[in-house]
Amino acid sequence: MMDGEAITAIRTAAVSAISAKLLRPLVSDVLCILGSGQQARSHYDVFTKIFKFKEVRVWSRRREMCERFVADLEEPVVVCRSVRDAVSGADVIVTVTGATEPILRAEWIKSGAHIAAVGACRPDWRELDDVLMREALVYVDSRDGAHAESGDIILSGV
Numbered sequence: 001m002m003d004g005e006a007i008t009a010i011r012t013a014a015v016s017a018i019s020a021k022l023l024r025p026l027v028s029d030v031l032c033i034l035g036s037g038q039q040a041r042s043h044y045d046v047f048t049k050i051f052k053f054k055e056v057r058v059w060s061r062r063r064e065m066c067e068r069f070v071a072d073l074e075e076p077v078v079v080c081r082s083v084r085d086a087v088s089g090a091d092v093i094v095t096v097t098g099a100t101e102p103i104l105r106a107e108w109i110k111s112g113a114h115i116a117a118v119g120a121c122r123p124d125w126r127e128l129d130d131v132l133m134r135e136a137l138v139y140v141d142s143r144d145g146a147h148a149e150s151g152d153i154i155l156s157g158v
Ligand SMILES: NC(=O)C1=CN([C@@H]2O[C@H](COP(=O)(O)OP(=O)(O)OC[C@H]3O[C@@H](n4cnc5c(N)ncnc54)[C@H](O)[C@@H]3O)[C@@H](O)[C@H]2O)C=CC1
Pocket: 008, 012, 035, 036, 037, 038, 039, 040, 060, 061, 062, 065, 096, 097, 098, 099, 100, 101, 103, 117, 118, 119, 120, 121
């Protein structure tokens, strides 16, 4: 018997980390994680192990969950009040929320930032807004899979 959730947590974060390894800006000082659940933790663990950030930020819609997330960590992480505050100036952004409507807007994001967009894995779920999807250089592991499952891709029409 194997724990599928534990494997999904590690595997998903590993794939995001590979994307960041290949595509993040040369100078990547600030990591921002949107969401504070299981994937947020696995992404935090992998990203802070592989890369050296000067600052790590987290935002979650329920602040108490954010505080709990941070309390479990040994290194300092900044709890942000809004998505805008969290992503402003960030070099690497990880979206690991259960949002079904866009929470991340293009106008808040630093040019060249790398986004690992993980959460919106159903055809009718969204995390990234249409402008961001259209302006971004979008990389996927499978075109067929992305067009069947990714709400951000399907609904933005990219
Ligand atoms: N792309 C992929 O391969 C995978 C995607 N996922 C997806 O990633 C997301 C996060 O997964 P877990 O961390 O395991 O879930 P979780 O339940 O442990 O955490 C979910 C997080 O999203 C936040 N959230 C929920 N609804 C929200 C909303 N409407 N707006 C903003 N934030 C909201 C919660 O407050 C929490 O911080 C889920 O949507 C899940 O389906 C999970 C595993 C693999």
